[in-house]
Amino acid sequence: MLDLVIRGGTVVTPSGSGEFDVGIQGEKIVMVAARGAISEEAGASIDASGKYVFPGGIEPHTHIASRVSEAWAGRPDVMTQSPEAASRAAAHGGVTTFIDFAGGMEGTEDGDQSENSIMTRLDARRSVFAGHSYTDFAFHFTLAGEVPPHTIGEIGEAIESGVASFKIFTTFGSKVPFGHLWAIFEEVGKNGGIMAVHAEDDDMVKYMEAKLVREGRDQGYNLHLAHNNISEDIAFRKITRLSEHTETGIYFVHTTAKEGAYAIADARAKQLPVYGETLHNYLHFTHDHYREPEGTSIHTYPAIKHASDRDGLQEALVNGTLSTTATDEYTTYKDVKLSGNTIETVCGGHNGIETRMPVVYTKFVSSGRISLERFVDITSTNAAKILGMYPQKGAIAAGSDADIAIFDPGMNKTITLDDLHADSDYSIWEGFECQGYPVTTILRGNVIVDNGVLKGSSTDGQWLSRKVAPSVLAGPVC
Numbered sequence: 243m244l245d246l247v248i249r250g251g252t253v254v255t256p257s258g259s260g261e262f263d264v265g266i267q268g269e270k271i272v273m274v275a276a277r278g279a280i281s282e283e284a285g286a287s288i289d290a291s292g293k294y295v296f297p298g299g300i301e302p303h304t305h306i307a308s309r310v311s312e313a314w315a316g317r318p319d320v321m322t323q324s325p326e327a328a329s330r331a332a333a334h335g336g337v338t339t340f341i342d343f344a345g346g347m348e349g350t351e352d353g354d355q356s357e358n359s360i361m362t363r364l365d366a367r368r369s370v371f372a373g374h375s376y377t378d379f380a381f382h383f384t385l386a387g388e389v390p391p392h393t394i395g396e397i398g399e400a401i402e403s404g405v406a407s408f409k410i411f412t413t414f415g416s417k418v419p420f421g422h423l424w425a426i427f428e429e430v431g432k433n434g435g436i437m438a439v440h441a442e443d444d445d446m447v448k449y450m451e452a453k454l455v456r457e458g459r460d461q462g463y464n465l466h467l468a469h470n471n472i473s474e475d476i477a478f479r480k481i482t483r484l485s486e487h488t489e490t491g492i493y494f495v496h497t498t499a500k501e502g503a504y505a506i507a508d509a510r511a512k513q514l515p516v517y518g519e520t521l522h523n524y525l526h527f528t529h530d531h532y533r534e535p536e537g538t539s540i541h542t543y544p545a546i547k548h549a550s551d552r553d554g555l556q557e558a559l560v561n562g563t564l565s566t567t568a569t570d571e572y573t574t575y576k577d578v579k580l581s582g583n584t585i586e587t588v589c590g591g592h593n594g595i596e597t598r599m600p601v602v603y604t605k606f607v608s609s610g611r612i613s614l615e616r617f618v619d620i621t622s623t624n625a626a627k628i629l630g631m632y633p634q635k636g637a638i639a640a641g642s643d644a645d646i647a648i649f650d651p652g653m654n655k656t657i658t659l660d661d662l663h664a665d666s667d668y669s670i671w672e673g674f675e676c677q678g679y680p681v682t683t684i685l686r687g688n689v690i691v692d693n694g695v696l697k698g699s700s701t702d703g704q705w706l707s708r709k710v711a712p713s714v715l716a717g718p719v720c
């Protein structure tokens with residue numbers, strides 16, 4: 243007997259969308275059949291008539307339960323929202339899996355962790371989330387600064403144990419020098435992992451910061467001049483060159499500029515395994531919004547750029563150059579977010595994990611720019627493939643986890659803070675008119691949000707072991 247059948251919906255499967263019924267047993271999808279063809283009895287059924295049935299959203303870039311720097315917050319001991327709050331917001335937004343970060347950069351460990359092994363630090367981070375998440379979760383492991391040889395030597399073991407991706411920065415205090423990067427890329431490539439890269443040219447960013455300070459132009463609304471287009475161009479191309487020399491897959495987090503998208507397109511034209519993410523606020527706002535009252539609330543590092551970049555990023559998602567949408571979720575209260583107002587003190591990030599799917603749906607599907615299949619690719623499937631969770635996650639197919647977002651395309655909803663579930667007191671999407679909205683979310687067969695009502699528990703979520711498929715690392719597959 244089946245435990246649950248979803249009937250009557252338009253279902254997006256790996257081989258296209260159609261009128262299917264979905265049979266679920268335990269935590270798994272066991273059948274996807276023509277509408278009305280599942281005759282087996284079921285413990286429960288959901289009528290999805292008039293709705294879309296998507297794989298649960300995958301949010302590949304979050305910073306949950308992370309210490310906010312004092313320079314940003316204006317005071318010590320501020321944390322981004324808890325796993326309970328963030329995953330509750332995720333569940334309401336149709337998201338069933340998120341990938342956060344481990345490695346000590348989150349500031350949740352005590353003392354200097356640089357002597358501790360990758361596995362020890364991973365365990366410490368896992369303990370912050372285990373038993374405290376409504377959705378499944380995983381971690382990119384962050385390598386920072388001059389990474390010692392003994393840590394680089396542990397990369398293979400970490401990949402073996404299910405850590406598929408390693409995050410590095412080419413700027414900020416956590417910048418990894420380029421020689422060290424070379425060694426890290428070689429080790430990650432050799433062991434079948436993938437690099438998640440925040441790429442900006444540190445020299446150019448620092449030069450511009452100093453220049454803007456010197457000229458009295460260091461107001462927050464000039465962030466895009468410090469974290470600028472040419473810096474992204476140079477840094478992305480340097481990273482793709484290193485990818486080519488070391489045969490290592492790259493996942494560029496938060497592509498902000500058309501130049502970044504062009505660099506990714508050039509690398510992919512050479513069949514390099516290079517993938518790009520962008521953020522839903524980069525697809526909507528421009529740096530002009532920084533000048534509005536409380537305008538820097540929209541900011542996420544590197545920076546929101548020009549209208550031509552916003553349009554270029556949209557086009558790159560439509561034409562396949564970019565593979566995923568994310569939010570760089572980093573939720574604080576407004577007093578923290580707006581505490582700093584210079585190019586060196588504006589707090590990054592915002593509460594986005596709940597709004598990503600309806601905003602992307604509205605901007606791209608309702609507007610007729612992409613298909614339902616492409617929507618599923620850029621909100622779920624591609625992240626699962628690139629970051630080593632496919633087909634367990636990101637697919638409505640027999641054998642996959644029964645992670646599902648049921649979406650009502652007829653639900654028009656103007657976003658207001660009262661409707662959101664994050665632990666925060668503002669939303670940059672206040673007033674945004676969604677044409678279509680997630681209504682029901684299922685995690686491994688368990689209905690965690692039922693028509694907008696939370697049914698799951700914060701002990702439901704599990705850590706995911708990940709492994710990138712060799713095909714993903716052999717060339718661009720999505």
Ligand SMILES: [Zn+2]
Binds near residue numbers: 303304305570
């Ligand atoms: Zn981030």
